[in-house]
Amino acid sequence: MVPSKEGLTDIAVYLLIPLLMLVGWGIERRIEQTGRRLARIERKVDLVMERLGIEEADPGLDRIRALVRDGKRVEAVKAYRRHTGAGLKEAVDEVDRLGNRP
Numbered sequence: 001m002v003p004s005k006e007g008l009t010d011i012a013v014y015l016l017i018p019l020l021m022l023v024g025w026g027i028e029r030r031i032e033q034t035g036r037r038l039a040r041i042e043r044k045v046d047l048v049m050e051r052l053g054i055e056e057a058d059p060g061l062d063r064i065r066a067l068v069r070d071g072k073r074v075e076a077v078k079a080y081r082r083h084t085g086a087g088l089k090e091a092v093d094e095v096d097r098l099g100n101r102p
Contacts, residue, residue: 060083065098073095077092
């Protein structure tokens with residue numbers, strides 16, 4: 001007995017759906033691995049820059065540095081948060097770090 005055309009289509013769909021799910025899962029895993037690898041590389045670059053005393057060039061940070069120099073710490077934290085989208089703790093830590101630099 002030969003399966004009908006609709007039967008073959010159903011079989012193809014039932015085989016195709018799990019295959020597409022498997023491909024999607026593989027792509028998702030690859031993206032997660034790439035994200036973790038990128039985070040490790042960024043941490044390493046940050047450490048190298050810190051050890052060498054290199055600051056990332058960012059024109060928006062110049063205004064924040066000026067606020068820190070002028071003793072306007074709260075305004076500097078607010079400006080840093082607006083500029084970077086960082087949370088409060090991260091902004092406070094970064095403003096403190098900027099204040100400790102010569």
